[in-house]
Every structure is written in C-alpha cells, then in structure tokens.
Amino acid sequence: MRTSIATVSLSGSLTEKLTAASRAGFDGVEIFENDLLTAPLTPEDIRARCADLGLGIDLYQPLRDIEAVPDDLFARNLRRARHKFELMRRLGADTVLVCSSVDPSALDDDALAARQLSELADLAAGFGIRVAYEALAWGRHVSTYDHAWRIVEAAGHPALGTCLDSFHILSRGSDPGGIEDIPGEKIFFLQLADAPLPAMDVLQWSRHHRCFPGQGGFDVAGLVRHVLRTGYTGPLSLEVFNDVVRQADAGPTAVDARRSLLLLQEETGAGALPAPAVPTGVAFAELVTPDAEPLAGLLDALGFSRTARHRSKPVDLWQQGEARVLVNTGTAVRRDGTRLAAVGLESPDPRGAARRAEALLAPVLPRRRAPEDAPLDAVAAPDGTELFFCGAWRSDFTGLDHPPAAPHVRHIDHLALTQPWHHFDEAALFHRGVLGLRAEESVDVPDPYGLLRSRAVGTADGSVRIALGVGAAPTDDTVHAQHIAFATDDVVAAARRVRAAGGRLLPIPANYYDDLAARHEFADGELETYRDLGILYDRDEHGTLRHCYTLTVGQVFFELLQRDGAHHGYGARNAPVRLAAQHAAQGGAGVTGGCSTPR
Amino acid sequence: MRTSIATVSLSGSLTEKLTAASRAGFDGVEIFENDLLTAPLTPEDIRARCADLGLGIDLYQPLRDIEAVPDDLFARNLRRARHKFELMRRLGADTVLVCSSVDPSALDDDALAARQLSELADLAAGFGIRVAYEALAWGRHVSTYDHAWRIVEAAGHPALGTCLDSFHILSRGSDPGGIEDIPGEKIFFLQLADAPLPAMDVLQWSRHHRCFPGQGGFDVAGLVRHVLRTGYTGPLSLEVFNDVVRQADAGPTAVDARRSLLLLQEETGAGALPAPAVPTGVAFAELVTPDAEPLAGLLDALGFSRTARHRSKPVDLWQQGEARVLVNTGTAVRRDGTRLAAVGLESPDPRGAARRAEALLAPVLPRRRAPEDAPLDAVAAPDGTELFFCGAWRSDFTGLDHPPAAPHVRHIDHLALTQPWHHFDEAALFHRGVLGLRAEESVDVPDPYGLLRSRAVGTADGSVRIALGVGAAPTDDTVHAQHIAFATDDVVAAARRVRAAGGRLLPIPANYYDDLAARHEFADGELETYRDLGILYDRDEHGTLRHCYTLTVGQVFFELLQRDGAHHGYGARNAPVRLAAQHAAQGGAGVTGGCSTPR
Structure with a gap:
C-alpha cells in the first residue's frame, strides 16, 4: 500500500522534513498548514521539491471550524476555503482534511452540517479537490467516526468522503468494527497513530505532575483553611514530585518550595509577609x-x-x-x-x-x-x-541628547524572558507572589525543533507585562534569546523608519500573508504593506495586534508592537512563524546563533 | 506554622536534600524510605545530621499494605512494622505514615481495617510513635479522606490519627469541606501538593503522546484490518506528534515511522517481509x-x-x-x-x-x-x-587456553543497553519487529537525579534477554553505562571468587539490608553474607533473584546473577539502590564517571 507521513510528525524545516520522508522511502506526505506557512518556499516550489523527491502530496490539512454554523458565518468560511483550494491547486494536492468543528458557535444540527459540507464539496470539486471529513475526538458536536460518516452519507456528495484517524477512534474507546459499514470508496483517507494506555491514571498524575502550591490548578489554600479550622497544629509539609523536581538542583527547588508555603500561609492567614508593592x-x-x-x-x-x-x-x-x-x-x-x-x-x-x-x-x-x-x-x-x-x-x-520630540515608540510594552528549563513554574510563582503580578494561562507554541511554553505575567492595567518562556527540554535554548517589545501607535511608520535608517527587520515567509488573506479582509494595499515590512497580524474579539521584529544581536532582539482596541495578547498565534523565520535567518541553527537545538 | 518537605521532593543524595531543605529554611523533613535505603549513613548519622542542620524528622514514610488483610498476613505485616519502628527510634522520628492498602489481598472490611490499625497503633505506642493513616487516591478499598477518617474514628486509638494529602483529596474531586468534621488533634499530618488541571484531556493526550503504530497500546492493526475490508485503497498515513518527535532529528524519525508501517502491513496482511529468524x-x-x-x-x-x-x-x-x-x-x-x-x-x-x-x-x-x-x-x-x-x-x-572446567558463570543472562533519549520507543519496536523478540512493559526506576525508564525484550524461553534503558531527559546519560549480566548457579561463591581474585564489587548501603530483614525472613547468617558481598535480593511469586555488580570500567560494568525458581525479573526493585551506590562509588558524579547529570 501507499505510505504517507504528516509533516507535523517530523522535526525541522519543511525541507528537512520532506528530505527525511523521501529518504525513509515514504510515497507521500500530508502537508500540515503551519509547515507551509512558516516555509520560505512558494507552493510551486514545494510541489517541485516533492516531485523531485518522489513524494506525492496526499493531503493538505486542516480546514477547521467550517460546518454547522449560521449562514453568514458559513459564507465567510467558504471564502476562507476558496483561498485554501487555490493554494492546493498551486501545491498539486487533491484532498483536504476538514476536522469536525470545535467552534462554540457550531450548532448541533446534522442536517445543517451535511448541507454545508455538501456546498463545500461543490466548491472543492470545481478545483478538482476532494473533501475528507474527520471527527475530532474533542469535536464540539461530532466526535465519533460513525457520526461523521452519517453526516457524509446524508450529504451524498461525490467529492465528500470521510477521513479515519486511529487516534480519534481508539482514544474514545469506539468499536472500530463499525468501519466495515462504510464503503471503501467513501473513506478518502486513513491517518494512523498509536498512543500509550491509559492516557493518565491518577497514579501517573501523582507521580509525574504534582507541583508546589500555587503552581497548579488545585485550590490548596481552600483545603488548608478547612484544616486550620479543625485546630490542626502539625506542620504544613510538601510532598511533591514530578519529572522536573527529580532532576533539578536540590538547592533552588527547596527555596521554590519554601516560597510556595510562605505564600500559602499568607493566603490562608496563617502567616504574614510585607504587603506587595505592585510595580506601576x-x-x-x-x-x-x-x-x-x-x-x-x-x-x-x-x-x-x-x-x-x-x-x-x-x-x-x-x-x-x-x-x-x-x-x-x-x-x-x-x-x-x-x-x-x-x-x-x-x-x-x-x-x-x-x-x-x-x-x-x-x-x-x-x-x-x-x-x-x-x-x-x-x-x-x-x-x-x-x-x-x-x-x-x-x-x-x-x-547628553534630548529624547526625540515625535517618538514612534511610546513605552516598553513587554519583556520576553526565557527561563531555565527546570525553573519555569518557579518563575511564574515568583513573579506572581513576589512582585504581585497576575499570571495568565500557560500556552504551547510550536517551534520547528520542539514545543515551547509561554506564560505571561503582568499588572491588571498592562503597565508591566512580562512573557516568561521555556524550551521543550533541558538542553533546549532555542529561544534563549530574550526580547524587548516597544509599544507604538503606528507600527507601519515605525517599521519604515527602521528600514529607512538602515536597520533590518525579520523577513516573514510570503505564505503567511496568503493565509492572512484567507482569514481576514484587509483594505487595499494593507496586506502588501505588511508583507513588505514583515509585519505580523492578529485579531480577536477585543481588537487587533500588529507587530514586527528586528534581527537578533547576541541573545537579544526587539519587537515593535501596535495594539488597537483592547487586544491584550502577545501574538502567540504568530509565534511559530516568527520562530521559524528566526531559525531561517540564522541559517537553520538555534535562534541564538549557536547550534543549540537538540537533534 | 512549622514547615516541612518530603525528601522525595528534592533531587540528589539524602545529604544534598537535607542541606538544601535546611538552607531554604524548612523546620523539618519527611524522610522517604528509599532515600534512607540508598544512603550510606546509618539512621543515627541521619538523625545527627538533621539535628546539626536544625531539621526535625517530622514523618517517616511510608508503611504500605498493612491493614484489612487475613490474620496470618497481618502478623507478617506487624513483624515488618516492628522493624520500621525500631528504625524510627534510631532516627528519632515519632510519626509514621500508613497509606491505605493497594494490595489485591486486602479486604473491603472497615471493621477489620480499624481493628488491625488499632493493633498497629498499640505496637507503635510502645515505641512512642504515632500512626498517621492516609487514603491514597488509588487505594484498593479506601481512597477518600473521609473514609480513612471513619476507620480511624472507629479504631478510637490515641496513637492512631489521619494524614491528609491535598493531592489525594483534590485529585479525586472530593469536597474538602468535610475536613472540618475531623478534630484537629486527630489530624496527625498534612501533606501539600498542587497539580495542573485537568490531568490530561484527550486533546493533551493527542498533542503530547501519539506514537507510531506498535509503540503504544492501541490495537491499530485491528482497526486497519476493518478499513481494508471496506475496500479502501488510499494510503496508510501516519499522523503522529509527541514531545520526542518534535525534537528528534527528522531522518531517524522518518525511518522509525516507515518501519512501523512496514510491520503494520505485515501484521495486517497488506504487505510481506522476510520471516523473522528469532535468535536462539x-x-x-x-x-x-x-x-x-x-x-x-x-x-x-x-x-x-x-x-x-x-x-x-x-x-x-x-x-x-x-x-x-x-x-x-x-x-x-x-x-x-x-x-x-x-x-x-x-x-x-x-x-x-x-x-x-x-x-x-x-x-x-x-x-x-x-x-x-x-x-x-x-x-x-x-x-x-x-x-x-x-x-x-x-x-x-x-x-589459547581452555575455558575453566568448573565455571561459576554459565552464560550471559542479559545485556543492559542504554538508548539515546529520543529513540527509546524506536529501540523497543526495532528489537521486537526486526529480531522477533517479545517486549515487556516499560517500568520507571528512580535514580537520585531523575527517573529512568527500562523495558526488557527477549525470547519466550529467556535465551536472549536485553534490558533497554533510557534516562530522564535528553542530556541525561546518568546510566550511559551498559552492562553484561552473567548467569550463575551460586552467586555467593561467584562473588567470593571475585573478591579472592582481587576484584572489587559495588558496595551496597547497610540500610538496604535492614529493610530486607523487615521484608523477608532469612536463614541464619544468610543476610550477613549478602551484606558482606553487596548481594541484592528480590523475591516474587515465581522465585528469587540474587545479584551483585562490579565497579564500572569506562562505560561498562558486569553483573553476577542467580535466578532460582522461575524468577524472570531484572531486579527493578533494587535498581534505585544500585544506581545510588554507583553514584556514590563515583563520587556523586554521573555513573559513567563524567559529571553528566543535569542539575
């Protein structure tokens, strides 16, 4: 049988992934969207590279959050899909993966899903493309393969079939026997993955993921308050173990541990500390x-x-x-x-x-x-x-001099500080407990050579913002580079000024802007300006974020950043593109310039 | 309030842990049994060291699998407990943790549990010791704090109280409000840990733990057979991602991936390979x-x-x-x-x-x-x-020479090969698929500086056995040492021969033998012989294992190993003791002699 592998299953740049897949003897690849967005190659280049390597592009993936939505939203989704179908024509890919929606606005309406998927398949067929609909195990309304198949069957469109993924089927404990009820020609694609069983029982949770009070999600303070009300007079004792603590130096771990108890005692009224003086x-x-x-x-x-x-x-x-x-x-x-x-x-x-x-x-x-x-x-x-x-x-x-009278930069928006691997949780607790900053949720950011984590801390009014980051492994100083983000009211003018003054901005792959065009509508010329200057763009329900980066000096680089409306993010969605661009700008080695990524 | 930390929460040797806890300002420690067993210090030394450092020994832990068992088994458990109480007297520790039983032979009988815990408390009281009974979240019959408290209350013994652990309570989603129904003086101890929420949802499972077919626990082949029966003619495509694949070199990962598909095709009849020639x-x-x-x-x-x-x-x-x-x-x-x-x-x-x-x-x-x-x-x-x-x-x-006529060593029992971090799963699949060996379950082994994993592969008859090991992190070559285990019919004679010939065997801490005495009964002088020679001992329902180690030469050391009955293990239970002894023998650095452990 023909064998394929998703580019997301291999590390490195898209070129490295394709070369590795070809050398190992695969017949084709699934191109993962992020790998295309972060590649400096045009779709035509990618197609030619695959052809040279003897690889077919068996799937482009994924289209997300398409179906079972109100008609006005669906019209926008179709617009986005048309962009992707045009891209796939350039790539020479004839099958697209559509994952069942996780969008909160999706409706629990199979008939609507079938009708909209049929419309999508109509559009796809015009490009010679087949749509493979797959149930994500965590899909909002469609999470089992038989449910996805019922919708495909109801749609009855020749360009619409189903994609089966062993992980999504077996992780839910579904009986795979029902697969045999699907005609083989309607199974457009088969994705395979195994996984350890069980996902995590409470014993594994305990053994690998305990952390010090304040570093997890438990209401430990609430529990301690109950205990104190009993008249308990024994010690507060930490029994914590996880894969980090087992490896990290005992000295800093013990300090981190005691700090967590001091903060816990403050929170529960069992001990006092000098009050926080929150920075302004x-x-x-x-x-x-x-x-x-x-x-x-x-x-x-x-x-x-x-x-x-x-x-x-x-x-x-x-x-x-x-x-x-x-x-x-x-x-x-x-x-x-x-x-x-x-x-x-x-x-x-x-x-x-x-x-x-x-x-x-x-x-x-x-x-x-x-x-x-x-x-x-x-x-x-x-x-x-x-x-x-x-x-x-x-x-x-x-x-010496006077500061410029008409500045482009207003103030420091945030600082991004990479933490030593063993001390990421400690750092968040430190900034929260010691400085009185508020911590946001931790987010994962894919880098070409590993998964990074990032967690922002700051004041309520945003006057102080620090993004704490950490690499994927103890040796990973991929992003050891730290950076200072400057707030500007006009990132385009600020970027033009840099360029006019002979400064270099980080070049961003063109594919990124093609994707922006699919996701958002822009005024005439706006997107071309961003593409020209390497400005990244994000929008959420609060406002927009536009930002660009300088090249790196030593371990430091700078960011110019314009927030409009009440956008409070840090561009996490754009971070993979920025990281890949930094790898590329440094010749594929670590972002710090040293060849430091673990291989 | 008094603050304590469990020694298991810090890395390194017991001495390093105690020093770190003291420097960070803790008032006391919980001594974790394994930290005592692997320490070269006597209990009196540990007591003196803690006193010098200003640390109390607030808890010794744990006693396991004590209660709610048939009377003959309980008598043996009391014998084991008496050994530990004597040890605690030497340590100067006055509270012992008893975890709710996970033993399959434990009975679901609260009255029996209360009666036996009361007897245990009687024994403890004679040593001036208090027993703190704690519900493990995965306890066989007792898994909630209120259940543990009901048993303690029913026992009504002044030397019996309960130990609360925030992890065990909050991980089960129990309402901690009920704690206030317990009189404070009956809460003998409070252990605190936080943890991320949720433990792992299916999305996290998918994002971090997918693996190639044959490397996990899913019946991927069964699923593929169903798909093939539908007449599906599309590709078999791998969509796998996990923290290892994201970092490892794309080339070897792609080879590993293709190999898994070749084996999957053989297993499902979709492709043929030369038949395995299982080594003999x-x-x-x-x-x-x-x-x-x-x-x-x-x-x-x-x-x-x-x-x-x-x-x-x-x-x-x-x-x-x-x-x-x-x-x-x-x-x-x-x-x-x-x-x-x-x-x-x-x-x-x-x-x-x-x-x-x-x-x-x-x-x-x-x-x-x-x-x-x-x-x-x-x-x-x-x-x-x-x-x-x-x-x-x-x-x-x-x-040259003839081999010795009356050998102590009969054959090579097994080889232990440390794998590169990124290729542990690949190695198991390779030995299974390529050589036709059978793989056992992966086990975790605590090393002083991290958690190691080990997985044995071998033939059904044990004629070929290979133990594959891997460190806790990409940089961890703690156990990069590989070893050859030689089978002997008389490990005592073989060890004496080594010593008589001027060879040096790895010294094992005396505390290990005190624990052996608590766990098993030995003939007169037997345990002293093991202690003298550094022979480790394990027993399961199939038989006994006795083994000892030479010092390391370069990256290699040797093991002498005697299996009696049908003991098929590799001494995983003794591995933490062996690893700590190797760290100590090499002056605290990596076992390889290089200072290679991540700190």
Whole structure:
C-alpha cells in the first residue's frame, strides 16, 4: 500500500522534513498548514521539491471550524476555503482534511452540517479537490467516526468522503468494527497513530505532575483553611514530585518550595509577609554587551536617542517616549554576548517591595555603586535577571541628547524572558507572589525543533507585562534569546523608519500573508504593506495586534508592537512563524546563533 | 506554622536534600524510605545530621499494605512494622505514615481495617510513635479522606490519627469541606501538593503522546484490518506528534515511522517481509577498549579465561561456561573509553535474519574482514550497537587456553543497553519487529537525579534477554553505562571468587539490608553474607533473584546473577539502590564517571 507521513510528525524545516520522508522511502506526505506557512518556499516550489523527491502530496490539512454554523458565518468560511483550494491547486494536492468543528458557535444540527459540507464539496470539486471529513475526538458536536460518516452519507456528495484517524477512534474507546459499514470508496483517507494506555491514571498524575502550591490548578489554600479550622497544629509539609523536581538542583527547588508555603500561609492567614508593592511601570531594561556598536546601531534605527550617560559607570541611557534602554559595557562577559541583564520596575514603595522579595527568599543584590548614586533596591529573579525597584533613579544620569520630540515608540510594552528549563513554574510563582503580578494561562507554541511554553505575567492595567518562556527540554535554548517589545501607535511608520535608517527587520515567509488573506479582509494595499515590512497580524474579539521584529544581536532582539482596541495578547498565534523565520535567518541553527537545538 | 518537605521532593543524595531543605529554611523533613535505603549513613548519622542542620524528622514514610488483610498476613505485616519502628527510634522520628492498602489481598472490611490499625497503633505506642493513616487516591478499598477518617474514628486509638494529602483529596474531586468534621488533634499530618488541571484531556493526550503504530497500546492493526475490508485503497498515513518527535532529528524519525508501517502491513496482511529468524542465544558480547588491562583484570577475577585470539584482528575471546566476551582493542576511540559495541546473536538463519533487518530499514554493516574469516551478517541497532547474526563464527579464532572446567558463570543472562533519549520507543519496536523478540512493559526506576525508564525484550524461553534503558531527559546519560549480566548457579561463591581474585564489587548501603530483614525472613547468617558481598535480593511469586555488580570500567560494568525458581525479573526493585551506590562509588558524579547529570 501507499505510505504517507504528516509533516507535523517530523522535526525541522519543511525541507528537512520532506528530505527525511523521501529518504525513509515514504510515497507521500500530508502537508500540515503551519509547515507551509512558516516555509520560505512558494507552493510551486514545494510541489517541485516533492516531485523531485518522489513524494506525492496526499493531503493538505486542516480546514477547521467550517460546518454547522449560521449562514453568514458559513459564507465567510467558504471564502476562507476558496483561498485554501487555490493554494492546493498551486501545491498539486487533491484532498483536504476538514476536522469536525470545535467552534462554540457550531450548532448541533446534522442536517445543517451535511448541507454545508455538501456546498463545500461543490466548491472543492470545481478545483478538482476532494473533501475528507474527520471527527475530532474533542469535536464540539461530532466526535465519533460513525457520526461523521452519517453526516457524509446524508450529504451524498461525490467529492465528500470521510477521513479515519486511529487516534480519534481508539482514544474514545469506539468499536472500530463499525468501519466495515462504510464503503471503501467513501473513506478518502486513513491517518494512523498509536498512543500509550491509559492516557493518565491518577497514579501517573501523582507521580509525574504534582507541583508546589500555587503552581497548579488545585485550590490548596481552600483545603488548608478547612484544616486550620479543625485546630490542626502539625506542620504544613510538601510532598511533591514530578519529572522536573527529580532532576533539578536540590538547592533552588527547596527555596521554590519554601516560597510556595510562605505564600500559602499568607493566603490562608496563617502567616504574614510585607504587603506587595505592585510595580506601576517599566522604568528601564538594561542590556549588557561586550560591544555596544551593533546595539547602538539598532536602537538608533528604532528611533532611540542616547540621552544620558551614568556618572560613574560605562552605562548609556537610550530613550524614546517613555521607553528607556540602558546599555552597559562594564560587566559583560564576552562569552555570554549581548543579553538582557536587568529590569527596572517603577515602584510606589521600593523599600517595601524589596522587603517582601527578601521575605520570600529572593536573593538581595549588593549595590556596587559610587557614594553619590541613588540607592536602588534590587533582587535576583529565578533566571538571574536583576530586578530593580525604582523611585528616583534618573538622577544618576547626566544628560547628553534630548529624547526625540515625535517618538514612534511610546513605552516598553513587554519583556520576553526565557527561563531555565527546570525553573519555569518557579518563575511564574515568583513573579506572581513576589512582585504581585497576575499570571495568565500557560500556552504551547510550536517551534520547528520542539514545543515551547509561554506564560505571561503582568499588572491588571498592562503597565508591566512580562512573557516568561521555556524550551521543550533541558538542553533546549532555542529561544534563549530574550526580547524587548516597544509599544507604538503606528507600527507601519515605525517599521519604515527602521528600514529607512538602515536597520533590518525579520523577513516573514510570503505564505503567511496568503493565509492572512484567507482569514481576514484587509483594505487595499494593507496586506502588501505588511508583507513588505514583515509585519505580523492578529485579531480577536477585543481588537487587533500588529507587530514586527528586528534581527537578533547576541541573545537579544526587539519587537515593535501596535495594539488597537483592547487586544491584550502577545501574538502567540504568530509565534511559530516568527520562530521559524528566526531559525531561517540564522541559517537553520538555534535562534541564538549557536547550534543549540537538540537533534 | 512549622514547615516541612518530603525528601522525595528534592533531587540528589539524602545529604544534598537535607542541606538544601535546611538552607531554604524548612523546620523539618519527611524522610522517604528509599532515600534512607540508598544512603550510606546509618539512621543515627541521619538523625545527627538533621539535628546539626536544625531539621526535625517530622514523618517517616511510608508503611504500605498493612491493614484489612487475613490474620496470618497481618502478623507478617506487624513483624515488618516492628522493624520500621525500631528504625524510627534510631532516627528519632515519632510519626509514621500508613497509606491505605493497594494490595489485591486486602479486604473491603472497615471493621477489620480499624481493628488491625488499632493493633498497629498499640505496637507503635510502645515505641512512642504515632500512626498517621492516609487514603491514597488509588487505594484498593479506601481512597477518600473521609473514609480513612471513619476507620480511624472507629479504631478510637490515641496513637492512631489521619494524614491528609491535598493531592489525594483534590485529585479525586472530593469536597474538602468535610475536613472540618475531623478534630484537629486527630489530624496527625498534612501533606501539600498542587497539580495542573485537568490531568490530561484527550486533546493533551493527542498533542503530547501519539506514537507510531506498535509503540503504544492501541490495537491499530485491528482497526486497519476493518478499513481494508471496506475496500479502501488510499494510503496508510501516519499522523503522529509527541514531545520526542518534535525534537528528534527528522531522518531517524522518518525511518522509525516507515518501519512501523512496514510491520503494520505485515501484521495486517497488506504487505510481506522476510520471516523473522528469532535468535536462539547470545553468542558473544564485544567490548571495545583503548586499554585492555582493566577489563582483563576484571574478567579474570570473574573467572573468565582468555581462550582464543582472532586470526587477523586485535580481538581476544574470553570465555567461561557458555558466556563469551570479545575484547577488541582495534577500533576503540580513546575518548569514548571502554564500551559495549556489538552483540552476537545465535541465529537459526543468519542470512534470513539479515534480510528481514534490511527490509525493515536497519543499516547493513560492511564486514571489514580478511578473506578467510567466516562471513558474518551484521546490522546496526538504533543505538548504534552492532548486531551480528551468527552461525559458525568461532572458526575465526585460534585457541589459547581452555575455558575453566568448573565455571561459576554459565552464560550471559542479559545485556543492559542504554538508548539515546529520543529513540527509546524506536529501540523497543526495532528489537521486537526486526529480531522477533517479545517486549515487556516499560517500568520507571528512580535514580537520585531523575527517573529512568527500562523495558526488557527477549525470547519466550529467556535465551536472549536485553534490558533497554533510557534516562530522564535528553542530556541525561546518568546510566550511559551498559552492562553484561552473567548467569550463575551460586552467586555467593561467584562473588567470593571475585573478591579472592582481587576484584572489587559495588558496595551496597547497610540500610538496604535492614529493610530486607523487615521484608523477608532469612536463614541464619544468610543476610550477613549478602551484606558482606553487596548481594541484592528480590523475591516474587515465581522465585528469587540474587545479584551483585562490579565497579564500572569506562562505560561498562558486569553483573553476577542467580535466578532460582522461575524468577524472570531484572531486579527493578533494587535498581534505585544500585544506581545510588554507583553514584556514590563515583563520587556523586554521573555513573559513567563524567559529571553528566543535569542539575
């Protein structure tokens, strides 16, 4: 029989995946949409590459959230599908996977689903394309293969069949015997995967996923309150084990553990801590570098002016609007290159903030300063980043230039800090408990060489935002690069300014913009502008996000970011594209420039 | 409130854990039994160390599978408990955790449980010890905290209370409000852990744990047979993703993937392969080394004789009984040190075995041999180990000595091969599909610096046994050491012979033997002999296993192993003790001698 493999089943760039599939003797591939979006190749290039390698493109996947929706929404879905069918014609792919909808707006109406899938198949047939409809195990209304088949059968369209996936069938415990009731010619595709059984019983959950109070989803504080009301006087004792704790150094783990209990005691009224002094803004980000020139060039292109120099240290202040970047050439270690070493947080009570941090076991940093410098309280975060609690810190700097009068950049929107693998949960708890920031949910972000996790912490008003990231494995410093995102009111003008000043922006694959055209409607010329400048785009129910990136200097890069409406995201949807573009810009090696991805 | 942490929550040796807990400011610790068993410190030493560090020993844990059993079994359980209470007196610990039983022989009889726990508390009280009874979420009959409390209440013994664990309560979705119905003085202990929610939904299962057919627990072949009966003519396509595949090199992953489909097609009758030629024994294990002396000394001490030398290569054959070890000084790379490079498998059809391996994409190795050498078919396993399919291979060797007439070692019992992290599942499928071996379940083995996995493959009659191992993370080569286990009929005599010949055996902590005394009864002097020689012991319903280890040379060590009855295990229960002893013997660094454990 013909054998195929989905490109998502292999790591690396699309080219690497295709080469590996061909060498292993596969006859064809399923092209996963993200692999196309992140590839620098045109669809025609991909088609030619596959042909050269003797690979057919057996499936393009997936179309999602198409069917059983109100007619106006379906019209928009058809528009999106038409874009994809045009793309598939360029690719030379003749079968498309449509997954059963997970959209909350989908209706539990099989007749409607059948009618709309039939319309979709009509459209597809005009392109010579067949539609394979598959039940996702977590589909909103259609989650079993026999249900998907009933809808396909009811639609009765020759270009509509079903796709069977062993995972979706067997993970639900469905009886696969019913497959034999489907005519073979209506099974358009068969996807195979195995999986360990059981998914996870409570013993495995316990053995691999316990974490310290405040790092998971349990209401541990609620439970402890109940216990305290009984008059219990014994110890609060942590019994936690997971795959990270088993490997991480005992010292930092024990500190993390005690911190979680201190916070738990505060929360349950069993112990007191100095109150949090929630920061009110980012005073500055400090970069250390052995060579200030590349950074100076980039900051200059971004529109920053060198407005001041520290009285007693080799530290320059670069400023634009309320965004301030310190460039420190005094403490850099050449081997580490350029990196983000410190963050200044504007604090309503610097001493109080430092006292709370100290009570929560954060290392208090000595101030190596001249006698006339303003005293700055500082502690170390779990990743080693120095956190300064700032009141009147600017008196240490003497003026050079004035900041630009009409800035493109208004302030620092957020900082993205990559955490050591063993300390991701610790970092979130630290920023929440010590600084009083709020933590959002953790999200997975696919990188070509692994899955990254990201979790944002910040103030309620967004004046301080930090995106904590972590790689897929202890050795993975794929995204060890840290970055500073600058808020702008006009990302197009800001990006043009960078380019006019000779700065380079990260190039984004053209396929990404073809997908944007399928997903959204744009004014004339708008999309072409984004494509030209490498601006990424996202939209949710709150507003829009437009952002672009500089190339990387050492371990640091910059982002220009425009939020409209009340968009609070960080562009997680665009992150795979950005990561693949960074890999490509660095010649396929780790984003840091070192060949550091585990293979 | 007093704060404690379980030693299992921190990594490293017991000493490292205690130091870390103290430095982080904890008031006390729960000593986890395995941490005591694997420690070289006596209980008195541990007590003194804790006192020096300002740590109380708040809990010793756990006693398992004690209650609600027939009286004769309970008498044995009390005997075991008495041993542990004596140990706790030496430790200075006054509270013991008793988990609700998971033993299949436990009865669903609360009155019996209460009566027996009361008897246990009587015994404990004589030692000044309190018993804290806790419901494990996966307990056989008692799995909720309120059930455990009802039993404690019914027992009405002052030295019996309950232990609450937030994980066991909240993971079951129990309402913690009922805790307030328990008098605080009857809550002897409170263990806290958080955990992510949900444990794993089907989407997470899909995203992180799909694997290639034959590597999981699904009956994928059964499903495919149903599909084939429909007349389906489309491709078999793999849609697999998991955290390993996302990171591993695309090339080997694609080969692994295609191999799984070739085996699936054979299994479903959709494709044919050369039939398996199941090996019938281990012909030899080949070590390569840049320096033959340390190996020669160790093999000599183990009772081997150098019986032959290869006609044309710098390869010696060492033999004892039917155990044969080749020592090759011709191809070693000094940097890699001494390692296990090849395994000779006695094959009923060497050519057929090689043809099957080749059809299943195993790299066929060129034979660098002189014209007069016997042709040996060889392929590379996923970890690079060369597998030779042997017929009449011994004609290449010319005799030196005769093998010993009265050997201690009879044959090679098994080989233990550490796999590269990204290729553990591939390795099991390879040995099963290519060689026709049967795979057992994968087991977790705690190492001081992480959790290892081990999976045995072998023939039905045990004539070939290979234990495949893998570390906890991509960088973890903690157990990169590979080993050869030699079968003996008298491990005590064989171990004495090693010692008499000046060989060194791995020393095992005394605490391990105290625990053996609690678990089993031994003849007079038997346990002292094991303690003296470092012999490990296990017993199951089929028979007993006694085994000991040499120190490590390069990346290789040897095991002497005596199976009595029909014990088919590999001593997984003893592996944590062995691993900790190896860490200790190498000064706390990786077992390979390099400081390679991720911290």
